[in-house]
Amino acid sequence: MREYGAFTKKEFLEFFRTYKYLVMGLVFLLLGIMSPLAAKFLPELMKEFMPEGMQIALAEPSALDAWAQFFKNVTQIGLIILVILFSGSMASEYGKGTLVTILAKGMPRKTVIFAKFTAASAAWTGAYLLCFLTAWFYAWYFWRGEAWSAALLFSVFCLWLFGILLIAASLFGGVLFRTIYGSLLFTGGIVVLQFLLNIVPKAGKYLPVSLASQNMALLQGTAVTADLAWAAVTTAVLTVLFLAGSCFVFGKKQI
């Protein structure tokens, strides 16, 4: 337990010193601010820049638009930043040989995996929470009560769970291939594979990727919590499998 605490602390310190916290925190804060703002002001801006005499019917923006922007931004920009930031974690340890001494001193190898996973998950949770709370505040400011809906928390939770899966996948990829690119390709491959499997009818229900694509359907009421329950279960199982796989492979690898 002591080794785990110390190594997790080292990870946090590393994130801090390599500007990962700063970049991640600010980018997610930015996404949180921008999403409701974009939803609110895009129609007005478009009106402003429209050529004289041109008419387009623009719907009055609603809180749903803000959440649509939020989920779009977090899946398209946020998750990519997340994976890029943490994919180098294993590769740099391999590359610099920094693990040799501590492992030789008797620290269990799986501690490295768990500590890295904990630190990355904590960073993601914090940044995502910050992003969500900011977006919510702005949405509340513009639309008051409309900003809240019963499905919101579950919808936000789904995307969070998907982020955790991506962290576990990039960790596993890093352990397997020892390079940043290997880790990125592995994580990207997992996502692309899910898109391909999504073509199979009825498979979508079980695929983790629906956690990141059905968020708006949940808010609009075209999907219910039960539709995503299986996807959440697969995601949790896959995360555990990736972690166990990482521990197993890392235990056998020569450092």
Next chain:
Amino acid sequence: MKVLLENLPLLLPLIIIELVLMTVALVHIFRHPNYRFGNRAVWILAVVFIQIIGPVIYLLFGRGEDE
């Protein structure tokens, strides 16, 4: 543009975030002579003129090792 000016207080956080990122990246550029690729002039231009993305790219990819 009137819409933007009226809502300046709402947009202020965005501007502050951009400035913080730019400052941190600039300080790092001036303190370190070596970059993973590119040179000082290129990075200064990128960080100052490409909003948000410039500093983020510098801090994530262009930054040399701290030695």
